[in-house]
Amino acid sequence: MALQITTARPDPALLDLPWSTPLEDWPEDLLAALPRGISRHVVRFVKLSGRVLAVKEIKEDIARREYAMLRNLRRLDQPAVEPFGIVSGRVSADGTPLDACLLTRHLKFSLPYRALFSQGLRPGTETRLIDALAVLLVRLHLTGFWWGDVSLSNTLFRRDAGSFAAWLVDAETGELFPNLTKGQRAHDLDIARVNIAGELMDLQAGELLDVSIDPVEISNRIVTRYEELWAELTATEEFDTGERWRVEERIRRLNVLGFDVDELAITTDIDGTSISIQPKVVDAGHHSRRLLRLTGLDVGEGQARRLLNDLDSYRASTDRQNDDEELVAHDWLTRIYEPITRRVPRELSGKLEPAELFHEVLEHRWYMAEREQQDVPIERAIEDYVRSILPTKPDEASVVGVDTIEMPVIAD
Amino acid sequence: MLTTTADTDVGGFPLYNGSSGTFLPVKEGNDAMATVKFDEATRVYPGNDTPSVDRLNIDIQDGEFLVLVGPSGCGKSTSLRMLAGLEEVNGGKIWIGDRDVTNLSPKDRDVAMVFQNYALYPHMSVADNMGFALKIAGVDKGEIRKRVEEAAKILDLTQYLDRKPKALSGGQRQRVAMGRAIVRSPQVFLMDEPLSNLDAKLRVQTRTQIASLQRRLGVTTVYVTHDQTEAMTMGDRIAVLKDGILQQCATPREMYDSPANVFVAGFIGSPAMNLVSVPVADGGVKFGSHTLPVERDSLAGGGSNVIVGVRPEDVEVGNEGDGLELTVDVVEELGADAYVYGTPTDDAIKLEGGDDSLVKPFIARVDGRRVPMKGEKIWVQPNSSHMHVFNAESGARLSH
Structure with a gap:
């Protein structure tokens, strides 16, 4: 059978990859990194026309299903890796048919959890990862996506102003429904809880996680964080007609959590003495959307919050509260944000995303000011940061790695 | 099987x-x-x-x-x-x-x-x-x-x-x-x-x-x-x-x-059961040139037609003119026996379970030493003790 390539972004360089060779035997010079650890399927990261692609060898029908699912999730504006294509009809030199390959784009500046732990992290990182995963799971569930295999390994993390944003990487078991039942949500949560505990126990066994941390306790956090967020986003609230400010208050609370309310159901009881409200459609990305509108910067939700705060203080310090918001934002972008982020020498640009760097510089300025007991201009902060801190950071632009054990799905 | x-x-x-x-x-x-x-x-x-x-x-x-x-x-x-x-x-x-x-x-x-x-x-x-x-x-x-x-x-x-x-x-x-x-x-x-x-x-x-x-x-x-x-x-x-x-x-x-209905009969078993719609005749059902005896009770619920089901291994190849005439399309040799895939010569007879794009063949398992040639005509009928009869309307099983 002839090789069949399905892709939304045709790139002739795809044809040059050695499709007639089983993925595990691909020559090292093609790989973006040597396979670290082991995975359920054979997965390799390859360089192609200046980008990094993840290539997973699986049965064709499963590859097609996952490809379509990832496309759907992207269309629904969910944080999932971008599917790049499917290569099927592969045959080895001796005529043996080979499994199809699913191609996804590597998410720049994303980190597998194992890579994060092997850096030896600040205390509390594990709980920040769980919090990010809880947000991801709530978002997916609100869209009607039942994951079926929630775990740290099936997630990628991006730094987001000191915390993390989680992205879905593996949609193999997922399904989209109009709405999820309570049972489906509970099931996903339970899978998450057990998988996370297992993954943390494994890190401990590998001496990558301190033994004083209790994996079971951390894994329980996914349940409480998820339930808190779910309740805030979906619960019905009832109050007297006189307390109408509570409608605004609820919307504000959701904004603080990073969600916009697209649809709110408001009902009154028969005699009109009480009102009940329930958010019907909420959209993540409240701050990142606002920042995008004002400045054209497309960054993580936490980063956007941080940048918007800085924009606000810029506005106050330049006494421009009455000016048009967009004009001020434009000035902030060209006078503050861009000059700062451009101060990074090219050889250090793979360390951090610009928005994360900006956040770090703001943090650094705060520490400097505390030490010196006086205000520090941001120019001095970036200079000091680039000289003393940034070079010590690991390169994170394209950290790849897979980390579970290969389970053969073909007969020996 | x-x-x-x-x-x-x-x-x-x-x-x-x-x-x-x-x-x-x-x-x-x-x-x-x-x-x-x-x-x-x-x-x-x-x-x-x-x-x-x-x-x-x-x-x-x-x-x-x-x-x-x-x-x-x-x-x-x-x-x-x-x-x-x-x-x-x-x-x-x-x-x-x-x-x-x-x-x-x-x-x-x-x-x-x-x-x-x-x-x-x-x-x-x-x-x-x-x-x-x-x-x-x-x-x-x-x-x-x-x-x-x-x-x-x-x-x-x-x-x-x-x-x-x-x-x-x-x-x-x-x-x-x-x-x-x-x-x-x-x-x-x-x-x-x-x-x-x-x-x-x-x-x-x-x-x-x-x-x-x-x-x-x-x-x-x-x-x-x-x-x-x-x-x-x-x-x-x-x-x-x-x-x-x-x-x-x-x-x-x-x-x-004993599949309960035509759907189960066609779904369970590989190759699938042959299911043919045939007219009811005096004392049984008409299967090609033959009238197959079926108990009157079994036909009581049906109309003028019933569906007869026969598994490939229960098909008997008879003498010329005995039963339903098939034209052999494909023969699959398995050694001890062989599967014959044929089409009823009378094109008014259609097998159940096919769709528009694909005419379902009639499948018979035959002795591997007496295999017909492609294009040959053969006459087949069910082994009457392993025959299934279904209501043509509801698909429900009629025979016991």
């Missing part, structure tokens, strides 16, 4: 790709009777007029291996998920033992959903990989070790318990995965197409091994597949569904010998 699930050597139980589910019963031993009862269980999706599962009634015995089978969209997975607590039940009830679980959350049901996805943790020993979920559930160390050792014995992994998964062969890793499900000792195992990501050869190996393991463990199991061969080779009983409605629930043998 009917392969029995021999109790294969578990040492040669190489490649199970299932995974443990997540619902964790925390209890000592498992003595409760784990019968499962679907009692008029109904699932209607919001916005749909017709139920996806319509008043399902199945009684599953303690320790039984029941397979839910049917084409895509028949409601088999939905039924399983209703039992797991993942789908709401809009009507009727579901029982596990003497507990009404209809409204219980998944983790309170004491069932284990076994998935095809499963990760082994590289730094943990095989024993810890099998037992870690019990640790999460707060089971004490001694009890965990006991259950892990018991499971390891069944899976022939005892000598590997203190090794890392990396040191194991592919097949042994698969067994560790199964072990993770076993140590939970749930009342019921649920499996939804667990073999779907395996290649054909491994699927065949694995299905026998799952069935054999299930019999050793004696845990009530409900298994979903679209593949009738898988259903026939694995299940103690099979429930065939179509359009959300249970068509028949019976042992593989009963299902094969």
